[in-house]
Amino acid sequence: MRKTLIESVLFGSLTEPPPAITDQEKAELVSALDRAAHRRLGRSLAIREVDAGSCNGCELEIIALNNVFHDLERFGLKIVASPRHADVLMVTGPVTRNMEAALRLTYEAMPAPNYVVAVGNCACTGGVFAESYACRGAVSKVIPVDLRIPGCPPNPISLLKGLISLMD
Amino acid sequence: MTAVDLQTWEKKAAEIGQGLSRFVAIWGDASGYCPFVHLATRRKGASSAEVINLAAPDRRFPSIGAHQPAAILMERAIFDMHGLIADGLPDTRPWLDHGTWPGSRATKPYKFKPVNGDGIHQIPVGPVHAGTIEPGHFRFSVNGETIVRIEARLGYTHKGTLKLMRRASIDHAAKLTARISGDSTCAYSFAFALAVEQALGVEAPARAQILRGVMAELERLANHLGDFGAICNDAGFPLLNAHGAMLRERMLRLCAACFGHRLMMDLIVPGGVTADLAHGDEAKIDRELTIVSTQFERIVEVYEKTASLQDRTVGTGRLDPAVAELLGCGGYVGRASGQTFDARRDMAYAPYHDLHFGVPCRDIGDADTRVRVRIEEVRQSSAIILALLRELPDGPIQSPRPPSTSPREGNAIVEGFRGDVFSYVRISNGCIEDVFLRDPSWFLWPALETAIEGNIVADFPLCNKSFNASYSGCDL
Ligand code: SF4
Numbered sequence: 001m002r003k004t005l006i007e008s009v010l011f012g013s014l015t016e017p018p019p020a021i022t023d024q025e026k027a028e029l030v031s032a033l034d035r036a037a038h039r040r041l042g043r044s045l046a047i048r049e050v051d052a053g054s055c056n057g058c059e060l061e062i063i064a065l066n067n068v069f070h071d072l073e074r075f076g077l078k079i080v081a082s083p084r085h086a087d088v089l090m091v092t093g094p095v096t097r098n099m100e101a102a103l104r105l106t107y108e109a110m111p112a113p114n115y116v117v118a119v120g121n122c123a124c125t126g127g128v129f130a131e132s133y134a135c136r137g138a139v140s141k142v143i144p145v146d147l148r149i150p151g152c153p154p155n156p157i158s159l160l161k162g163l164i165s166l167m168d
Numbered sequence: 169m170t171a172v173d174l175q176t177w178e179k180k181a182a183e184i185g186q187g188l189s190r191f192v193a194i195w196g197d198a199s200g201y202c203p204f205v206h207l208a209t210r211r212k213g214a215s216s217a218e219v220i221n222l223a224a225p226d227r228r229f230p231s232i233g234a235h236q237p238a239a240i241l242m243e244r245a246i247f248d249m250h251g252l253i254a255d256g257l258p259d260t261r262p263w264l265d266h267g268t269w270p271g272s273r274a275t276k277p278y279k280f281k282p283v284n285g286d287g288i289h290q291i292p293v294g295p296v297h298a299g300t301i302e303p304g305h306f307r308f309s310v311n312g313e314t315i316v317r318i319e320a321r322l323g324y325t326h327k328g329t330l331k332l333m334r335r336a337s338i339d340h341a342a343k344l345t346a347r348i349s350g351d352s353t354c355a356y357s358f359a360f361a362l363a364v365e366q367a368l369g370v371e372a373p374a375r376a377q378i379l380r381g382v383m384a385e386l387e388r389l390a391n392h393l394g395d396f397g398a399i400c401n402d403a404g405f406p407l408l409n410a411h412g413a414m415l416r417e418r419m420l421r422l423c424a425a426c427f428g429h430r431l432m433m434d435l436i437v438p439g440g441v442t443a444d445l446a447h448g449d450e451a452k453i454d455r456e457l458t459i460v461s462t463q464f465e466r467i468v469e470v471y472e473k474t475a476s477l478q479d480r481t482v483g484t485g486r487l488d489p490a491v492a493e494l495l496g497c498g499g500y501v502g503r504a505s506g507q508t509f510d511a512r513r514d515m516a517y518a519p520y521h522d523l524h525f526g527v528p529c530r531d532i533g534d535a536d537t538r539v540r541v542r543i544e545e546v547r548q549s550s551a552i553i554l555a556l557l558r559e560l561p562d563g564p565i566q567s568p569r570p571p572s573t574s575p576r577e578g579n580a581i582v583e584g585f586r587g588d589v590f591s592y593v594r595i596s597n598g599c600i601e602d603v604f605l606r607d608p609s610w611f612l613w614p615a616l617e618t619a620i621e622g623n624i625v626a627d628f629p630l631c632n633k634s635f636n637a638s639y640s641g642c643d644l
Binding site for chain 1: 640
């Protein structure tokens with residue numbers, strides 16, 4: 001094991017440079033944000049994730065944000081365990097009716113100011129599940145959404161671009 | 169599918185109870201004039217499932233769950249979905265229905281099973297968890313640190329997928345199938361494609377068959393590599409998680425580079441596949457697999473040599489082989505508890521029917537054994553991919569689909585990374601009339617409940633991760 005540890009230190013970093021965001025992308029991503037809230041939160045955001053009925057594909061890519069290639073925390077972004085510690089709520093899935101109450105409660109447990117990010121086609125529009133009796137569809141039908149990151153699932157680079165734009 | 173009378177149905181139920189036939193799935197269909205219940209079973213040694221069909225004009229049918237506990241959750245779901253009552257079902261509480269959708273039949277508040285005894289208290293956990301995982305509720309009854317009983321309450325991710333699939337076009341239904349459990353998207357699409365192809369009497373071209381195997385094995389590798397790290401993480405050893413996550417990411421990037429999608433969603437479709445390997449991709453896969461395998465062996469060595477890590481996994485969350493047999497657990501959970509079924513070998517579907525490979529099986533049944541089965545499967549999957557690529561013929565990747573007018577049906581069982589996925593379709597006029605997709609997790613959740621007894625609360629995440637059952641897969 002020592003060999004592996006020492007090599008991990010000596011081998012150099014696998015972490016890649018941050019993704020470039022064009023001005024146009026940035027403008028689209030931050031258009032709905034409240035600048036005052038932004039000033040108070042500064043360049044560090046605590047993120048809480050809620051699966052509101054996803055197929056788990058979106059979760060896999062959110063988890064991938066923490067691997068050494070993407071290293072989310074170097075941007076001041078940290079996934080936290082409780083909504084009470086969170087500035088950002090990332091929501092995935094087409095808000096199943098069975099998760100609607102839990103999603104609302106999680107949102108209400110967050111201190112203000114905060115942002116809500118809809119992750120994936122399901123959360124943005126309801127995706128292929130939009131018409132179902134068991135789903136509410138877009139997250140914005142249940143709680144106010146500040147940023148949408150489409151994709152099925154959005155890859156980690158799209159997720160990073162979106163999250164970084166919340167801080168810039 | 170064979171239509172049967174009550175007597176034959178009950179005979180089948182008894183056969184399942186005696187272990188002569190394996191229970192595969194049970195589902196309802198109340199869309200037509202007369203409601204039906206469908207039962208899929210599999211005989212030991214048979215290379216396909218058998219589906220029978222019972223008319224239930226009075227909306228009742230003899231319970232299979234009364235003979236075979238593995239059917240209980242599915243029969244509870246049948247009542248939730250269609251209002252069909254299983255006579256003799258030992259547990260009639262709602263399952264998917266939380267009383268939130270229009271026309272819900274769940275009128276009473278949900279009651280957890282009682283646990284009595286001095287000093288026992290309850291810990292409710294979920295549906296929103298501390299980690300980035302799927303939603304579900306767990307009710308722990310504990311005595312001090314020791315878990316006396318845990319009961320899972322799922323259904324939070326119920327999306328009404330099967331209903332959306334009924335009357336949908338084959339192509340749209342294939343899209344929905346790919347989104348039943350994102351981590352097993354290839355396995356699901358594979359199972360659905362085989363069932364549709366059987367119904368329509370077509371076969372995917374030889375090149376597509378091989379590519380399907382490559383995709384399915386890449387999916388298995390990515391999941392096993394990531395989960396290996398995640399299990400170690402839950403045992404308090406984040407270093408291996410960093411390595412496991414890195415290897416998983418390498419696999420996903422390889423998938424994106426070769427096939428255009430990191431999770432390979434929508435690539436396997438009825439008739440063939442939608443993405444082909446370009447010139448040079450085979451060498452790329454070969455190179456990447458060599459690197460990943462070498463690095464994987466290094467972290468396996470760390471796992472083997474770290475006593476404090478094995479102290480957490482050895483003996484933890486032991487699933488008794490008798491329970492695994494009773495519940496019909498498949499995948500690494502079953503194969504770590506004395507079960508030998510692997511659909512790739514036993515159902516012998518293309519492209520595996522031409523391959524020779526061993527199925528790693530053990531019978532200790534604890535978290536460590538599940539890890540070890542997965543370690544062996546990683547080695548095996550890499551070898552299978554290379555063997556398949558050597559056989560890759562030139563040619564088309566999709567067969568034209570003949571039109572279907574009269575209703576036709578098909579079913580298939582495909583080995584996903586966490587176990588066997590069963591699919592059934594009935595097609596008429598190019599549309600889906602009836603469909604069922606059964607996740608391996610239907611059998612893993614009840615198994616987890618038994619495996620956890622007597623463990624401490626702090627080991628639950630570790631046990632849970634070592635099973636890694638899907639929520640969305642069986643919430644449907
Ligand atoms: S957007 Fe796609 S990956 Fe994400 S939850 Fe929906 S179906 Fe799954």
